[in-house]
Each structure stands twice: as structure tokens, then as C-alpha cells.
Amino acid sequence: MTAKDRRIMALSLALAERKVIHLKEAAALMQVSEMTVRRDVAENPDLFGTLGAHIIPAGRPDLEAPYAIDRAAESHSVAKRQASIHALRYLQPDETVFIDCGSTLTHLVDLIPADTRLTVVCYAFNTAERMITKENITLILLGGVFHPTSASFAGASGADTLNALGINVAFLSASGVDRQRGVSCEQFHEVPIKRKAMEMAQRRYLVCDQSKIGRVRPAHFADVSDFDAIITEAGELPSDA
Amino acid sequence: MTAKDRRIMALSLALAERKVIHLKEAAALMQVSEMTVRRDVAENPDLFGTLGAHIIPAGRPDLEAPYAIDRAAESHSVAKRQASIHALRYLQPDETVFIDCGSTLTHLVDLIPADTRLTVVCYAFNTAERMITKENITLILLGGVFHPTSASFAGASGADTLNALGINVAFLSASGVDRQRGVSCEQFHEVPIKRKAMEMAQRRYLVCDQSKIGRVRPAHFADVSDFDAIITEAGELPSDA
DNA sequence: CGCTTACTGTTATTTTTATAACATTACTGG
DNA sequence: CCAGTAATGTTATAAAAATAACAGTAAGCG
The missing domain is CATH 3.40.50.1360 (Rossmann fold)
Incomplete structure (x- = not known):
């Protein structure tokens, strides 16, 4: 298992317990730069989603649906x-x-x-x-x-x-x-x-x-x-x- | 009911259907400035929470708990x-x-x-x-x-x-x-x-x-x-x- | 009516977040 | 060991968001 896989797993894990984790926090947690975490997240859209700088688990259809005004x-x-x-x-x-x-x-x-x-x-x-x-x-x-x-x-x-x-x-x-x-x-x-x-x-x-x-x-x-x-x-x- | 109350109700309503709504979207939806929405949200911490510029319903204890590193x-x-x-x-x-x-x-x-x-x-x-x-x-x-x-x-x-x-x-x-x-x-x-x-x-x-x-x-x-x-x-x- | 107070909007400023480009390091297969 | 490539970090820059200060507006009340 590469370091990257380990990170992604750790992130999924953290998200399984909390529902959100801040980009900065995640970076600190795994001792890599924010940029790396950003890239990890972007590469695994089936696992992660984001709300601003907050990482959230993927697969919340409600979060993605557009809102019809009326x-x-x-x-x-x-x-x-x-x-x-x-x-x-x-x-x-x-x-x-x-x-x-x-x-x-x-x-x-x-x-x-x-x-x-x-x-x-x-x-x-x-x-x-x-x-x-x-x-x-x-x-x-x-x-x-x-x-x-x-x-x-x-x-x-x-x-x-x-x-x-x-x-x-x-x-x-x-x-x-x-x-x-x-x-x-x-x-x-x-x-x-x-x-x-x-x-x-x-x-x-x-x-x-x-x-x-x-x-x-x-x-x-x-x-x-x-x-x-x-x-x-x-x-x-x-x-x- | 004042205009403000109406807004707050509308926002709760929107959040009941979607789980998140972006500040900008909310402002557009109720035809007020972002600043007003910010204030509405800040004044009702029991109703609303926020994740960056995204407004979410309050009462998600999981979102608030700090994360112990280990x-x-x-x-x-x-x-x-x-x-x-x-x-x-x-x-x-x-x-x-x-x-x-x-x-x-x-x-x-x-x-x-x-x-x-x-x-x-x-x-x-x-x-x-x-x-x-x-x-x-x-x-x-x-x-x-x-x-x-x-x-x-x-x-x-x-x-x-x-x-x-x-x-x-x-x-x-x-x-x-x-x-x-x-x-x-x-x-x-x-x-x-x-x-x-x-x-x-x-x-x-x-x-x-x-x-x-x-x-x-x-x-x-x-x-x-x-x-x-x-x-x-x-x-x-x-x-x- | 005029005064006060609460609301709302605007603007300026600072901070955070996003994106892109490039530099550096680590890993891979000959 | 040495390309060559993938992974990561760094920096610069642009965009978005947060905050604060102030100005205008509407509502309440004697």
C-alpha cells in the first residue's frame, strides 16, 4: 500500500466518524500539504465531496441537487x-x-x-x-x-x-x-x-x-x-x- | 410576522428540503443582501449552522465535535x-x-x-x-x-x-x-x-x-x-x- | 410629526480558499 | 545507476468569504 492509499484510507476513516473535516485539519492530521489533500479529494469523487474547504463523505445526493426556486x-x-x-x-x-x-x-x-x-x-x-x-x-x-x-x-x-x-x-x-x-x-x-x-x-x-x-x-x-x-x-x- | 421572521422561516424551510444552501443562493432566493442572510444565520444558532459559506441546519453535534488526533x-x-x-x-x-x-x-x-x-x-x-x-x-x-x-x-x-x-x-x-x-x-x-x-x-x-x-x-x-x-x-x- | 431604535445595505479591508505554474522529491523499470 | 514518471511541495495570483464600519431606510412611539 502506497503512502497515498494510506492517506485516502485515513481520510475515509476520519470522515466515517466525523461527517466533516476541514482541509487544513486533514492536512495537519496526515502531515502533508493542503495541496496534496486537495488532490487526494479531487481524485476520488466517489469517496469525497467538499463544501468550501470542508471535506465531506461523497454520496449525499441531497447536497448536490440544484434548488428550483419555486x-x-x-x-x-x-x-x-x-x-x-x-x-x-x-x-x-x-x-x-x-x-x-x-x-x-x-x-x-x-x-x-x-x-x-x-x-x-x-x-x-x-x-x-x-x-x-x-x-x-x-x-x-x-x-x-x-x-x-x-x-x-x-x-x-x-x-x-x-x-x-x-x-x-x-x-x-x-x-x-x-x-x-x-x-x-x-x-x-x-x-x-x-x-x-x-x-x-x-x-x-x-x-x-x-x-x-x-x-x-x-x-x-x-x-x-x-x-x-x-x-x-x-x-x-x-x-x- | 415581520419580513425578518418570514425570511428565517423560508430559510428553515429550504434547509428542511435540501441539507445545505449556499449563502449567495439564499440571498438571491429571498432577495436580500448576503450580509442580511449572514446576520439572520448568526442570530439563530439554534436553527442554523454554517460550513464556510454554506448554511446547514443546526443540531448536528457531529459537525461540532473537535477531532482528537489519535x-x-x-x-x-x-x-x-x-x-x-x-x-x-x-x-x-x-x-x-x-x-x-x-x-x-x-x-x-x-x-x-x-x-x-x-x-x-x-x-x-x-x-x-x-x-x-x-x-x-x-x-x-x-x-x-x-x-x-x-x-x-x-x-x-x-x-x-x-x-x-x-x-x-x-x-x-x-x-x-x-x-x-x-x-x-x-x-x-x-x-x-x-x-x-x-x-x-x-x-x-x-x-x-x-x-x-x-x-x-x-x-x-x-x-x-x-x-x-x-x-x-x-x-x-x-x-x- | 420628530425622535429613537432596529434593520438592511454598501463599501472597504482582511483573511481564507481556489487555481495554476513550477520546483523538488520519490518511485519505477530497465 | 539512470532515465522518466508520478507524487508532493512551494509559491504566486486570483477569487471568494469573513469582518467591520458606516450610511441609509423603515418601523415604533410619544
């Missing part, structure tokens, strides 16, 4: 976050909370104050990811096969695990809400978990932006009347809307 | 990675693989080539995290309560799920390996899963660095003879070592 508007991010802000009012400290998958509720997770003690049950990767850094949250993840489309896990054991849990509040998401045809989502594999979570919870809230109202999506999982409230960016939806 | 040596990273390189030889494409928790095997995951088709079963967050970006891997995560010490999930449903799986190879980790007193780890909650995974698998490999040899840790989970091989940085350990 992508936020398109996906109703503002409305989703606003809805989550309203939903936050229904979250009591020290309770056990179910949080559904979907981008809307990741906002809710982001908005949970750091000092709020909670037990949170979820089955989406991006939800879990945001939770593990929060010290006051006990996280329960329902496992299963990973579905990339919704970044969530699905499997029989998820529903089983729910059976053994006492859930105070469930926050559900949906991509279609129709007074007659009920509440629906895109993925069928989410249905059993959503249903079971709703069944187990004392209180059930549907959180979504208003663009979902009137839409019908393939996987039906509940009726509008099954929820204690429907929360959108405008606050709680009147029950006769 | 922390890598202390934790035997090089040996661990080397052991994982050897272990890689026992991984066959198209098989179903169980991967234990622990830092050693995160190296193994990093080393899996992008084009290798696999079904991987795991129960550690950091293992799962590295897998979800790999397109050719079907991921099955065993859920349960999250244990921060080992970044893993534990619960009855994990072992249940394993029961329904056909596993070809299991890669186990350990923090103690003693010919007489067996193989052990730090956390008791890992034991049921480790045992069940070993029971279900056709082949069982223990992957650890040699510093673990001769050590005994609190939670015993197997005997040395239960493994088809023990793989360290020196390769396969002779069965009479």
Missing part, C-alpha cells in the same frame, strides 16, 4: 410547515405520540422544542433521523422493509409493535381528503400501520395542507369523521367544511 | 476497517445478509460496492443510514426502542421479524472474545437479536479487531465455536488461536 411553493412547504405549527398545539409533553410518514410531519418533528419530553412512535426514516438527536425523546421505530418512495418501513411487525403500545395522540398525514370518499394516501403499505395507529390512539389528528382537500388518492385508510380534527395551514378545519 | 487509533478504526475488508470476501451478491450493530460493521457497509445486489437486515441506525442511499440494496430494519448508546433498536418484534426471514450470512460484532468465556458485548438488549440472527443464518462470521480478543464484556451471547470464522484485521483467525 420548488418550495410547488410542494406547499410553507403550508405544510404552517399546518405543523398549528398541530404543535395538540402535542402535550410526556405523552406518547404516533407520527406518520410524509413530508408534512417532518416539519412537525423539526418544530418540537428540544426540552419537550416525549415518547414518539414512527415508521419513516426521515422522521426518525430528526428524532435521534433530540435528547428528551424516546424513539420507537416500527421496522420492516424499507420503501424508498415514502422513506418508510413497512411490515407485519410494525402493527404488532403498535399493539403493545399506549398511544395518546396520533398525527396522521394524507395526500387526499374528501368528505365523501374519505382520507387516502399514495402507498398501500402505509395503510395497515395508519389504521392500527389510529385504532390505538386516544386522539387522532390529520395534518395536511389545504391542497389535499377534495383530492382522492389510491390508498384509502380512513373516513374524515374518524379524526378528532383536521389541521391545515388555516388551523383546525371546521367539521362541516 | 481518536482513530484509540478506537482501532484502522483495524476495524481492515477487518471489514476481509469480511467483504464472505459476502455473496444476491444473498440475504444480517449486519450487527457496532462501529466495526459500519465499515463493512461502507465497503459494499454500489452495484452489489443484496437484501440486508439490520437493527442499527448508522448501518441503516448508510444503506438507504444504496439503490441495489433491499433494506429490512428491525424496529423497537432506540438505544442511543449503540444507536440501535431493540424490542420483541425484532426477533419476531427475523423468524420470518431466510438469512444466508450473519456478520456479528463483539467487544469481547474469549475462548473459554465466549463472545460478549456491552449492551444486554442486543443479545436476543444477535442470538436469533445467528440461529437463523446459514453462515455466521464474527468481525472484530484483535484488541477484543481475550476481553470479556458484560453481555455474553455466543461461544467462539458458534461461528464459522472469526475475522480480524489479520484475516480469518485460526480456529485454535
Whole structure:
């Protein structure tokens, strides 16, 4: 193994532990010039990426994607976050909370104050990811096969695990809400978990932006009347809307 | 809501979707000067962090920790990675693989080539995290309560799920390996899963660095003879070592 | 209205980072 | 041992980013 290989390995290693390392630091660490580290990094784009003078592990597609200016508007991010802000009012400290998958509720997770003690049950990767850094949250993840489309896990054991849990509040998401045809989502594999979570919870809230109202999506999982409230960016939806 | 609040919200929003946004881009996006964005970011250290001119979401403790020069040596990273390189030889494409928790095997995951088709079963967050970006891997995560010490999930449903799986190879980790007193780890909650995974698998490999040899840790989970091989940085350990 | 205060922008200056060119050292195969 | 090549370091220069100081602008309030 050449000195170069050793360096590259050392760098990968350091990056595996930290997520970032500064160019200058890396150079000092392996006792070579910054220029050499720069060249090492540039020669291994499959291993390393950079953010300014900071070296980061490669393969973070999110870091590379360009940002369409109105992508936020398109996906109703503002409305989703606003809805989550309203939903936050229904979250009591020290309770056990179910949080559904979907981008809307990741906002809710982001908005949970750091000092709020909670037990949170979820089955989406991006939800879990945001939770593990929060010290006051006990996280329960329902496992299963990973579905990339919704970044969530699905499997029989998820529903089983729910059976053994006492859930105070469930926050559900949906991509279609129709007074007659009920509440629906895109993925069928989410249905059993959503249903079971709703069944187990004392209180059930549907959180979504208003663009979902009137839409019908393939996987039906509940009726509008099954929820204690429907929360959108405008606050709680009147029950006769 | 003041214009400033709106900006800060917009920035959080953008960061929720992308993980990074460049200062210049952010300024353009909200039509203010870079200086204003800088000030917004600086005033909300609980919301935003920065890496050079790139704005990132706050609360990434890993990005802030200082790097002890010989922390890598202390934790035997090089040996661990080397052991994982050897272990890689026992991984066959198209098989179903169980991967234990622990830092050693995160190296193994990093080393899996992008084009290798696999079904991987795991129960550690950091293992799962590295897998979800790999397109050719079907991921099955065993859920349960999250244990921060080992970044893993534990619960009855994990072992249940394993029961329904056909596993070809299991890669186990350990923090103690003693010919007489067996193989052990730090956390008791890992034991049921480790045992069940070993029971279900056709082949069982223990992957650890040699510093673990001769050590005994609190939670015993197997005997040395239960493994088809023990793989360290020196390769396969002779069965009479 | 006029005053104060908070926000924002501009500019100048310093520091850091990026790039390129060239010099030096180390390694390779005859 | 001696090309010849790859690897590394050094330096110069250009570009980008960080900081500070000041100027203008908008908002709040008696």
C-alpha cells in the first residue's frame, strides 16, 4: 500500500466518524500539504465531496441537487410547515405520540422544542433521523422493509409493535381528503400501520395542507369523521367544511 | 410576522428540503443582501449552522465535535476497517445478509460496492443510514426502542421479524472474545437479536479487531465455536488461536 | 410629526480558499 | 545507476468569504 492509499484510507476513516473535516485539519492530521489533500479529494469523487474547504463523505445526493426556486411553493412547504405549527398545539409533553410518514410531519418533528419530553412512535426514516438527536425523546421505530418512495418501513411487525403500545395522540398525514370518499394516501403499505395507529390512539389528528382537500388518492385508510380534527395551514378545519 | 421572521422561516424551510444552501443562493432566493442572510444565520444558532459559506441546519453535534488526533487509533478504526475488508470476501451478491450493530460493521457497509445486489437486515441506525442511499440494496430494519448508546433498536418484534426471514450470512460484532468465556458485548438488549440472527443464518462470521480478543464484556451471547470464522484485521483467525 | 431604535445595505479591508505554474522529491523499470 | 514518471511541495495570483464600519431606510412611539 502506497503512502497515498494510506492517506485516502485515513481520510475515509476520519470522515466515517466525523461527517466533516476541514482541509487544513486533514492536512495537519496526515502531515502533508493542503495541496496534496486537495488532490487526494479531487481524485476520488466517489469517496469525497467538499463544501468550501470542508471535506465531506461523497454520496449525499441531497447536497448536490440544484434548488428550483419555486420548488418550495410547488410542494406547499410553507403550508405544510404552517399546518405543523398549528398541530404543535395538540402535542402535550410526556405523552406518547404516533407520527406518520410524509413530508408534512417532518416539519412537525423539526418544530418540537428540544426540552419537550416525549415518547414518539414512527415508521419513516426521515422522521426518525430528526428524532435521534433530540435528547428528551424516546424513539420507537416500527421496522420492516424499507420503501424508498415514502422513506418508510413497512411490515407485519410494525402493527404488532403498535399493539403493545399506549398511544395518546396520533398525527396522521394524507395526500387526499374528501368528505365523501374519505382520507387516502399514495402507498398501500402505509395503510395497515395508519389504521392500527389510529385504532390505538386516544386522539387522532390529520395534518395536511389545504391542497389535499377534495383530492382522492389510491390508498384509502380512513373516513374524515374518524379524526378528532383536521389541521391545515388555516388551523383546525371546521367539521362541516 | 415581520419580513425578518418570514425570511428565517423560508430559510428553515429550504434547509428542511435540501441539507445545505449556499449563502449567495439564499440571498438571491429571498432577495436580500448576503450580509442580511449572514446576520439572520448568526442570530439563530439554534436553527442554523454554517460550513464556510454554506448554511446547514443546526443540531448536528457531529459537525461540532473537535477531532482528537489519535481518536482513530484509540478506537482501532484502522483495524476495524481492515477487518471489514476481509469480511467483504464472505459476502455473496444476491444473498440475504444480517449486519450487527457496532462501529466495526459500519465499515463493512461502507465497503459494499454500489452495484452489489443484496437484501440486508439490520437493527442499527448508522448501518441503516448508510444503506438507504444504496439503490441495489433491499433494506429490512428491525424496529423497537432506540438505544442511543449503540444507536440501535431493540424490542420483541425484532426477533419476531427475523423468524420470518431466510438469512444466508450473519456478520456479528463483539467487544469481547474469549475462548473459554465466549463472545460478549456491552449492551444486554442486543443479545436476543444477535442470538436469533445467528440461529437463523446459514453462515455466521464474527468481525472484530484483535484488541477484543481475550476481553470479556458484560453481555455474553455466543461461544467462539458458534461461528464459522472469526475475522480480524489479520484475516480469518485460526480456529485454535 | 420628530425622535429613537432596529434593520438592511454598501463599501472597504482582511483573511481564507481556489487555481495554476513550477520546483523538488520519490518511485519505477530497465 | 539512470532515465522518466508520478507524487508532493512551494509559491504566486486570483477569487471568494469573513469582518467591520458606516450610511441609509423603515418601523415604533410619544
